[in-house]
Amino acid sequence: MHRIQLSAPRTSGISDSSCFHEGFILKLRMDDNIVGFGEVAPIEIHQEDIIDVEEQLRFLFHRVKDCELDVVPLLRGSFSNWIWTSIGIPPSSVFPSVKCGLEMAILNLLASQRKCRLSEILTGSNPLLRDQSLVEYNQNSSAGIHICALLDSDGTPMEVALAVTKLVDEGFTTVKLKVGRRASPAEDAAVIQKIREVVGYKINIRADANRKWTYKQAIEFGSRVKSLCLQYIEEPVSSVHDLIKFCENSGLPVALDESIDNLKGGPIQKLHQFVHPGIVAVVIKPSVVGGFENAAHIAKWAHMHDKMAIISSAYESSVGLATYIQFAYYVDRQHDLISRLKRYDSCGTVAHGFGTYQWLTEDVSEQKLKILVPPLGDGMGASVEDAHGYLHHLNINDEKIEKTYSEEKLxxxxxxxxxxxxxxxxxxxxxxxxxxxxxxxxxxxxxxxxxxxxxxxxxxxxxxxxxxxxxxxxxxxxxxxxxxxxxxxxxxxxxxxxxxxxxxxxxxxxxxxxxxxxxxxxxxxxxxxxxxxxxxxxxxxxxxxxxxRHEASRRRRTAIDKSRAQFLLTYGLECFIKTWYSGKMWTSLREHPQFDSLVRTRRKHSNITDLSKVLADSSIGRQxxxxxxxxxxxxxxxxxxxxxxxxxxxxxxxxxxxxxxxxxxxxxxxxxxxxxxxxxxxxxxxxxxxxxxxxxxxxxxxxxxxxxxx
Missing domain, CATH: 3.40.50.1820 (Alpha/Beta hydrolase fold, catalytic domain)
Structure with missing residues (x-):
């Protein structure tokens, strides 16, 4: 478990104002000393907290340690299937951040085992890449992604505008501002206006309201910034009905974030309510939507509906960021390929939401993850090769680790x-x-x-x-x-x-x-x-x-259990177990992937005579x-x-x-x-x-x- 210093409180608007961030670094190791790292670090936007996460990780650690990990074909529903068939846990019961961290560790482990980048592991599972020409196109693409800066827009409009100017000078071409926290939407609009006056229109501006506004407030904000060329306004209102109505009446482009966070079951079917053309982007946090598999499905849906898919972090350390960078590169390449297949121009370069790296005054490693402006100067970004190298050579700084967990013996x-x-x-x-x-x-x-x-x-x-x-x-x-x-x-x-x-x-x-x-x-x-x-x-x-309750029922049940006890003594434990678990009460258990291994444990009782006596004496009929x-x-x-x-x-x-x-x-x-x-x-x-x-x-x-x- 790690605890690292942040430069300021997180920007979710519901933070406890803490300048520390806690989480878990997962380390999976194969016999030949091949290692894969993952990160689980829930924050206030997650349904789970750090204690919930630790419980699940301890449980899963016991189950995962003997599982085969190299049988996971990725991003096609198989990771969830692996959780069910190999671990014996319904995937829906694993917390999103835990599922993401476990999937991250396995992906990085497989990349290390196969001596390739994580993005290549992901690409190998995509049926779109079976055509050799598309494979070549993918391999020749520029191996990097663009990053959007994040700004918690406190201060006067001029102070915020100067902060944006500084970010632009550093090389950012896209900036996201938090809005909805001032006294009125008019004040937020005044901040956007001042940024345009000072910086001009050479950068993309995104505004994120985190569902803070009523529909009326959102419309007021929209009317005041309509001429200021926002790339989009993210989650202006809390209900889907108001969101669609805002798209139709404001004329402003909209992005989804919280709306996709809690899509249980099959997210793709539930995303159809968001096909409105006014929704131009989907912000996807893998740790919130339940991992890379779910994130990839959502991103593909966005691309198929001509929307940007923006991968976003949730204040993870550089372990999580380095993995997300490679995943974002994979998502961008899929967008390019889908555009080619559909024969339309892509929406251009997408800047992903990894600006949280600027909050990390400390990290889990002394190594630095490189975030910089590339030589051609086309915006702040990150190299896939650098992200891969960071994870490949990762050494955890023990001073940032508060406690460790390995196999606990009873x-x-x-x-x-x-x-x-x-x-x-x-x-x-x-x-x-x-x-x-x-x-x-x-x-x-x-x-x-x-x-x-x-x-x-x-x-x-x-x-x-x-x-x-x-x-x-x-x-x-x-x-x-x-x-x-x-x-x-x-x-x-x-x-x-x-x-x-x-x-x-x-x-x-x-x-x-x-x-x-x-x-x-x-x-x-x-x-x-x-x-x-x-x-x-x-x-x-x-x-x-x-x-x-009734004496007659008790007498019948006593006779049944006495007969069962005699059957156990006469025919032995093996035959009894087969008969016992054939009952209607065990229908769902028989469908469980670990049913056979459970039955094997039932054969280990040392004294059948004592067991049969317990069956007869403890009968619910005798109770x-x-x-x-x-x-x-x-x-x-x-x-x-x-x-x-x-x-x-x-x-x-x-x-x-x-x-x-x-x-x-x-x-x-x-x-x-x-x-x-x-x-x-x-x-x-x-x-x-x-x-x-x-x-x-x-x-x-x-x-x-x-x-x-x-």
Whole structure:
């Protein structure tokens, strides 16, 4: 994680006025010492913050380390497919800045491996370049891009005009001014007027309102600058309807920026609402739109609709800038090629939005990324070769790095807990600071083990002391009988396992614990929070149930699970697993790319006899219904269900509804905090923590924060 000094606060208009910028430098390495760098540095315009990003990076680090990286054909939908098939994560759940940084590191790694520029890696994936004449044209094009200066236009009109004069003297031919922050649009227009008076019309001026104006204010600004030859006004208003109306009534050219930032799903279909010819440019921040793949699609759409595609940074260090420069060069070449294919003249040189480099008074490396006026003097720019060389020879300055992260190993140990007629030897895995007063205990479902939680534990270890156990009969845990003749007297019901775990908690910590349980583990967690309030501060119930309300239903389910337990003993674990996962509840899990590897982990249970006893004893049919007990709930509960898990989503909704109906509690709980909260995780079924874990990680961390608020 790096922290670098900026010369001034960022210009988004919603900055915290800090003159520092934080982010993460990713370093991917192949066996032969080939390295690729990426950067993840969210700012206030991103939906995610630095803590969100660190969680996802820790989770993904665990998943990515063994993946094949050289199978990624680029910019044709395959990177998102690689995230799904190789990492097992729905691409939509990866934060845009994280996806961009990971993609950046992989692109740079592949360029290093193939000993070529990143722009050549990108070009090789484009079907437009299959014609050899176009390939030659691409290779002979000038390998550089133009850069637009950025100016936060504080000060009097003359002061701003003089600042622009200085930028022009440095070699800039395009300048973007921030507007919409003065008392009235008339004052912003006066600044533009003064610049034209002082500098003249030899430069392009762009104005960026960041959606600050009402439609009426935007029209007023437009009427006052109509004769001042703006290249465009960027995002003058906040709604699409007003934006199109502004295009039609003002006569000013318009550029998109924020309007494309949050286009979920297929962005191309949603871009059709912006085909109006008055929209002349699209400003694309790869870290905001979700990486280079998405950015390339948006840029191609812009070119096909005769609009400029302007690649823009978001105050990244030179690592990000050097990569964006090469990507912008690729985008420019695609524009030239599309113009040739469509037989029309291109809109001329496009200046990309990398003026943020002037904010960097420090950088992550002692090396300098060259931004300069080329020998022919046709505007401030950057060379693709220089950008490639910067990354190829990059050495990170350790003084700018606040902390580093490499593979974290879990601490594994065993604890013996005594029950009636037997002892439970628990395999425990732990991560995080053992002195942290935020303690989380993870409980897996039937056939699972503590290892099911490993990626999530590594993601959350900076926020809490995280502990996972192998439940009785599972994994490496053991049930030690005191008397072989009394095996049938051993009770492994949900209640008895909850009692054992409460004893375990007392051995592990003197403080309170948040219990996170999945499926069978969720039933145990609910029993624990209802049993023993002074040791449990809260619970997260994933795909769980309070039990069956009616005696007849419980008897039927008891018989079913008893039969299943006998099937397991008779036919063995392999056959049982095939039958178990053929059920309707696992439909979406069977479609998961890592389903086969998950099934392989289910074959590692050491004692089938104990496992079958757990199945019979912990049957939801043998469990007391806890629906009525919900009225006695005194500690906060987060209930989680998968979007595709219709049955358990309905159960979760009923649990929340009935808990809230009981009204105000007399319990010692926070007066302003709801006891029961529910979230539905998209793109997942019953096994939420496997099918779409990243939203669950974020929800769990936020739940922990709320629990510990004063």
């Amino acid at each position: 601490n594994s140990y065993s604890i013996q807990v005594d029950g009636d007629h037997f002892s439970y030897v628990v395999k425990v895995q732990e991560a995080g600071d053992c002195t942290n007063d935020k303690v989380v205990l993870f409980l897996h479902g039937f056939l699972g083990t503590s290892e099911d939680w490993t990626p999530m534990m590594k993601a959350l270890s900076p926020s809490a002391r995280v502990i996972a156990v192998d439940l009785p009969g599972h994994g490496e845990s053991q049930i030690l009988q005191r008397d072989d003749e009394n095996f049938n007297q051993i009770s492994l019901t949900i209640q008895s396992v909850a009692d054992l775990l409460l004893k375990l908690i007392c051995n592990i910590t003197d403080g309170e614990v948040v219990v996170v349980g999945y499926s069978m583990g969720a039933r145990i967690a609910l029993q624990m929070i209802l049993n023993e309030n002074h040791k449990i501060s809260g619970a997260v119930l994933i795909s769980g149930s309070p039990g069956l 007391k219904s806890l629906w009525e007990d919900l009225k006695h709930l005194e500690k906060p509960v987060l209930i989680v269900a998968g979007e595709k898990d219709v049955k358990f989503k309905e159960i979760a909704e009923r649990m929340c509804s009935e808990t809230r109906e009981y009204g105000e509690r007399e319990a010692d709980c926070r007066s302003n905090q709801e006891l029961c909260e529910m979230i539905v995780v998209p793109e997942s079924g019953h096994a939420v923590h496997v099918e779409n874990p990243l939203p669950l990680v974020r929800a769990l961390r936020k739940f922990l924060v709320r629990l510990h608020q004063p």
